[in-house]
Amino acid sequence: MHTFTGNHILSVDQFDRAAIEQVFAVADSMQPYALRQKRTTVLNGAILGNLFFEASTRTRVSFGTAFNLLGGEVRETTGMSMSALAKGESLYDTARVLSGYSDIIAMRHPQAGSVAEFAEGSRVPVINGGDGANEHPTQALLDLYTIDKEQRAMGGSIDGLHIAMIGDLKHGRTVHSLSKLLALFNNLHFTLISPIELGMPDSIVSVLEDHGHKVTITDQLSGSVDADICYQTRIQEERFTSQEEANRYRGRFRLNQDIYTKHFKSNTVIMHPLPRDSRAEANELDNDLNLNPNLAIFRQTDNGVLVRMALFALTLGVENLVSQYDQTVVWHSNKSN
Template sequence: MTQFEGSHILSVSQLDLDSINTIFNVANKMTPYALREKRTKVLEGAILGNLFFEPSTRTRVSFGCAFNLLGGHVRETTGMASSSLSKGESLYDTARVLSTYSDVIAMRHPDAYSVKEFAEGSRVPVINGGDGPNEHPTQALLDLFTIKKELSHSGMGIDGMHIAMVGDLKYGRTVHSLSRLLCMHKDIKFTLISPTELSMPDYVIADIENAGHKITITEQLEGNLHHADILYLTRIQEERFPSQEEANKYRGKFRLNHNIYTQHCKSNTVIMHPLPRDSRAQANELDNDLNSHPSLAIFRQADNGLLIRMALFALTLGVEDQLEKYECPVNWYSRKADR
C-alpha cells in the first residue's frame, strides 16, 4: 500500500521525488494495456465520477478512457448550468452527495481551489483535473514523464538538462506547474522566451532561482535554442486575455517550423506542446511540416497523459499491484502494430 491509497491528488506541491517516481513506475506498467497488447479488469465494477464543471473535451475523455482501460464504469457531468451549484448549493454538499455515487472522482472547475474545497466534503479520492488558473497536476506530471522518457533515449536524465519554454508564459498554466516539478531536480538551465507582456510570473522565476537553476530571459526565438534539450512551446491562451484584440497582438509571434528547427536546434531537441496547438494561419505556433519528425513528442505527450491518469486511478484505489491478476487477452483488432 502506498501513500496514495484513499488520498486526493490536488496539487503538485503535495508530491516529492519519491512519490513522483512511484507514479511514473506505475505509469510504465500501464503501457501494454494502453497499447492494447493485453487488457486488465482490475477495476471492473468500480465507478469514476468524471465531474467537469468546466467543459474540456480532451481532458474529460482522457480521464474517462483511462478508467475504462482499467475495466471501470464512468459517470459524467459537463458544465455548471444544470448542476445544483447554480441553485446555491455549497461545494461541500455537492461533494457529500456525488461522492456517494462513485469510487473515485476526477474534477475540473473554473475556480481556483474549488477542487480542494470539494475534496473536503468527498468520501472518495478526488483527482484535480484543473481548477481554473490554479493547477492542473496531471498535465504537469505527464509533461515531466514525457521529458524523462524522451531524454532517456539519448541517455540523459532530467538533472542537468536545458529546457526552453516559448510563447505565452504568463497565462500558460502548464509551464508554471512544470517549472515547479523541475525545481525538485538539479542543475537545470531554463531559457524563457516570450514577449515581455507575456513573461513568466515573478513567483515562478523566484522559485526557479531559489532552487539553484540558471535562467535566461529573452524575447527572441532564433539564436536562443542551440543548447536546448527540450523545446516546450505554448499556445497564446486567447480565452484568458481581456480582449481578442489584445490576444491578436501576440498570435503568430513565435513560430517553429521545419526550417527554423533545422537551423536553430540541435538535431535531437525534443519538441513538446501541451496541445491544442493553434494551426490557423494567423497563429500556427508549431507547423505541420514537423508532423513526421521523430523529435516531435507532442502526440506521445497525449499518450503519456493516459498512462499517468491510469496510474493515479490505480494508486488512489490501491490496485497497482493487482493489474496482472485481472489480465485478459485482447481479442479484437488493435492499433498496436501501427506504432
C-alpha cells in the first residue's frame, strides 16, 4: 500500500486505486469539520508553507483553509520572489531555506517541473498545487472524489460509468490528469466531445484504451449522450492565433438547461474545473443551470477542501488521530444547519 507519511505528492502518477480509496475514506471523515458540526485541534502548532509563486486565489485559500480546519497555522507567499530569482538563486536553495520555515509545503509555480525540482531540496513534504502545464494533482483528485461522491449518493460507484468530456480537451491540464486517474477504475465509457483540432491528445486516449475502457470521439454534441457525468471545460481562447479563429468555437459547446434536457439524462452530473465564463458570448454553463440540482460545480470546490485536508492528514500521519482532538463549535454556522 502507498505510504503517504513524510512523502511528497507531485503527480497523479503516484496514485494507484488503493491509494485513491484511502484518500477518499479520509476525505469522507473530514466532512463534519468542514460542515462545522465539530472542529479539531490535531494540528495545533503545525505550520503550512503555502507558497504560491503563481497567483491562484481559490487554490491558495483552499489549501490554507484545509490546514486551518485541522488546527494548523499558515505562512504564505504570493507571486514570484523577484529579488532572489533576479540574484540567480536556484530552486534547490529556495527549497532548502523555505523548508526550514514549515512542517509541510503546498506550492504552485508557473514552470513545468519546478515543484518536483523544489521537492528535491525540501526537507519537508511538498504537495504540488500546480506547476504550469504539467500537473495539478489535487484538482484531479477532487474531481474524481466528486464523481465518486455524487454516484455514491445515488447508490452507484465509479466503475462502469459513462463520462462525457466536452470542450477544449487538447489544452486542458485538468481533463488529462482526471483521465489518468479514471483509467485506474473498471469498465468506463468515455465520450470525448470537442472540435477536431482541440481533441484529447493521443497519449491520453491510449492510456484509457490500454486499460480496457471504451472511448468514443466526436466533434458534435448530438442525440442522447446517455452519460452519467458531463465534464464541461472552457474554450481557451488565448491559445488561438486570432480572435477570429477562436470565435469559430465560441458558444459551440455551451450548455444551458434546454441543451441539457435535450442531450443528457435527468440525473447526469454537471462538472467544470472553474472559473466558468459567465459572459453571454461564452456561457459554457448558463446561469439557468444554477437551479439544476445536478450542477455539482460548487460541490467540487467544497470537496477540494476535504481532499486537501485528507492529503495533509495522511502526509503528516495524523489521519487516525483527528477525531481524538475534537472540540465543540460554539459559534453559529449557516453550514451546520
